[in-house]
Amino acid sequence: MNNPSPPPSNIARLRAALARPRSLFTQMVFLLVAAVLVAKLGSWTASLDEKAAAVRRTHVEEMLQRVAGTARIVSTLPPEYREGVLKAIASSNTRYTLDDASLLPHDLQPRNAADRAIWDKLAAAANVPADQVLFKTWIKAENATPGIIQNPWAALAPVGMGMKFSIRLPDGQWLNAINRRTVQPDIWSDVATGSVLTSLIMVALVAFYISRRMSRPLRALADGADRLGRGESVAPLPNNVGPEEVRRATQAFNAMGERIRRFVDDRTRMLAAVSHDLRTPITNLRLRVELLEEGETKARMLETLDELRSTVEAALAFSREEVGEEAVKADLATLVESVCDDFADTGQPVFFVQAPRLPLVCRTNSLRRAVRNLVENAVAYGGVARVSMVRRGHEVEITIADEGPGIPDGEVERVFQPFVRLEASRNRRTGGVGLGLSIARSVARGHGGDVRLRNRPAGGLDAIIILPVQTEPEPAAPGPQRRAA
Numbered sequence: 001m002n003n004p005s006p007p008p009s010n011i012a013r014l015r016a017a018l019a020r021p022r023s024l025f026t027q028m029v030f031l032l033v034a035a036v037l038v039a040k041l042g043s044w045t046a047s048l049d050e051k052a053a054a055v056r057r058t059h060v061e062e063m064l065q066r067v068a069g070t071a072r073i074v075s076t077l078p079p080e081y082r083e084g085v086l087k088a089i090a091s092s093n094t095r096y097t098l099d100d101a102s103l104l105p106h107d108l109q110p111r112n113a114a115d116r117a118i119w120d121k122l123a124a125a126a127n128v129p130a131d132q133v134l135f136k137t138w139i140k141a142e143n144a145t146p147g148i149i150q151n152p153w154a155a156l157a158p159v160g161m162g163m164k165f166s167i168r169l170p171d172g173q174w175l176n177a178i179n180r181r182t183v184q185p186d187i188w189s190d191v192a193t194g195s196v197l198t199s200l201i202m203v204a205l206v207a208f209y210i211s212r213r214m215s216r217p218l219r220a221l222a223d224g225a226d227r228l229g230r231g232e233s234v235a236p237l238p239n240n241v242g243p244e245e246v247r248r249a250t251q252a253f254n255a256m257g258e259r260i261r262r263f264v265d266d267r268t269r270m271l272a273a274v275s276h277d278l279r280t281p282i283t284n285l286r287l288r289v290e291l292l293e294e295g296e297t298k299a300r301m302l303e304t305l306d307e308l309r310s311t312v313e314a315a316l317a318f319s320r321e322e323v324g325e326e327a328v329k330a331d332l333a334t335l336v337e338s339v340c341d342d343f344a345d346t347g348q349p350v351f352f353v354q355a356p357r358l359p360l361v362c363r364t365n366s367l368r369r370a371v372r373n374l375v376e377n378a379v380a381y382g383g384v385a386r387v388s389m390v391r392r393g394h395e396v397e398i399t400i401a402d403e404g405p406g407i408p409d410g411e412v413e414r415v416f417q418p419f420v421r422l423e424a425s426r427n428r429r430t431g432g433v434g435l436g437l438s439i440a441r442s443v444a445r446g447h448g449g450d451v452r453l454r455n456r457p458a459g460g461l462d463a464i465i466i467l468p469v470q471t472e473p474e475p476a477a478p479g480p481q482r483r484a485a
Helices: 010-019 024-046 048-075 079-089 113-126 152-156 190-229 244-290 296-322 332-345 364-382 436-446
Strands: 094-099 133-139 159-168 174-183 328-331 350-353 359-362 385-392 395-401 450-455 461-468 481-483
Touching: 024 190, 048 079, 048 094, 048 113, 048 133, 048 159, 048 174, 079 094, 113 133, 113 159, 190 244, 244 296, 328 332, 332 350, 332 359, 332 364, 332 385, 332 395, 359 364, 364 385, 364 395, 364 436, 364 461, 436 450, 436 461
Parallel strands: 350 385
Antiparallel strands: 094 174, 133 159, 159 174, 328 359, 350 481, 385 395, 395 461, 450 461
């Protein structure tokens, strides 16, 4: 026999939650982190133009200082050395010339206050009067036709910039400079990365705390409701944790659970009391009938009394099993197999298909009775009972198959009603009191499942008990069919 498979680790559960965030905890963390990312992306996008303009201003300031310094150096050199120095200073992006005329027209004026400030800085850095300098800059993108909607991402593209400088030297010559350069905006930095990561970590921690504070009582509430639906005894949940809405839901659940338990206990006790009280008058009636003369009337009366006694005994046995029975963890395959073994020990044609172990929290006596009722029906009306068990996802199906005539499609649901027996396919003398299917369905639904009947096309009837499964079964391949016991 194989050992049960270990429960999934915390890492496996975390991976599953990240792959498919269905819980409140993972959804809240994902939503808050996504909100921070969107907000950061929006603010970063809005600042792209400003950052690109700052990069261009920095480039202009750098060239301004370089050209002004070149003008100061050249003005102190003898004329025969100036050309050589300018060739040495020149670069692939910047070209210097000494001319008798300026490169820019003399009537050129600053376009705005920012240009005026650059002109003044250039004059001060070159140590010449303000009317002795000329400056012009242009950006390739400024000549493009603007669109209806401005694209902020355009600031990420490299920008072609050009600048022209004309500075008059003390001897009357003009130092002309032309700079053409493609500027790549540096719009991201390590500081920005650190800011985003710090924001995400802080938000994730806050989201973790809030979501855990909210999801823990909700998870306890869901587990309690599931256990209550399976008929287990659930202690009142703590109603002093979590937000006000969660506390109110917990209080309502506790009150509902108490009312349901009280209602079920009262109903079961009433059924037991009525069944118990009916045994005495039935016994008295049987004694009186025994005093009658032998004949057909006496025989029918005794048969009716026996049927009535069987009904009362069945109801009393069911109520005894229901009252006070607590749900425990048991192996479902072993439980079903033991029921089949009991029938096989008496020589009845009951067969069980080997199935893997499946731990299940259930009320063993009630579930055993449900399986026994369906097996009895299969043997009585189908001649044989073949019992198999298979798990499908979070449910397990116990199928009891017979080889009888089946049930008309229109009567499939009606036979679950108490004391209903179909005369066409069910023998009244051997068919019990008509409570077997009703009790089986009541037990299955008390465990959160159901019982369904299905006619097979080739003949025969399948009675299927469907139960929810909350634990992992032992991995084992189904074995061959064998006769129980």
